[in-house]
Amino acid sequence: MNQDNAPGLIPFTIDLTFEEARRRAEVVAALGPDWDPMAALRGEQEAYALLYSDLDPEQQRVYDELVAAGVLPGEEPGRAATD
Known part of the structure; x- marks a missing residue:
C-alpha cells in the first residue's frame, strides 16, 4: 500500500x-535421541504397501486410475501425488 494513500500507517514487517x-x-528435540528416520520411512512404506494390497479387480482398476490421474502416488520413489 502506498503511504501517500494511508496517512498515519506505519509499515509492519x-x-x-x-x-x-x-x-x-x-521438533527434533521432542523426537528424542532414539528416533530413527530410516526406520520411520520403512514403516511408512510397509503401511502403504499393506493399505493397497489384496485389492479386488474393481478396486485395483480404481486405484490404477487414481495413480494415473496423479491423485494417489504410485510406486516410484518419493511417492508424492502430483498437484
Whole structure:
C-alpha cells in the first residue's frame, strides 16, 4: 500500500526465520535421541504397501486410475501425488 494513500500507517514487517529454526529444533528435540528416520520411512512404506494390497479387480482398476490421474502416488520413489 502506498503511504501517500494511508496517512498515519506505519509499515509492519516480521521475519519468521528465527522462529522457524527454533520450531524445527524443538521438533527434533521432542523426537528424542532414539528416533530413527530410516526406520520411520520403512514403516511408512510397509503401511502403504499393506493399505493397497489384496485389492479386488474393481478396486485395483480404481486405484490404477487414481495413480494415473496423479491423485494417489504410485510406486516410484518419493511417492508424492502430483498437484
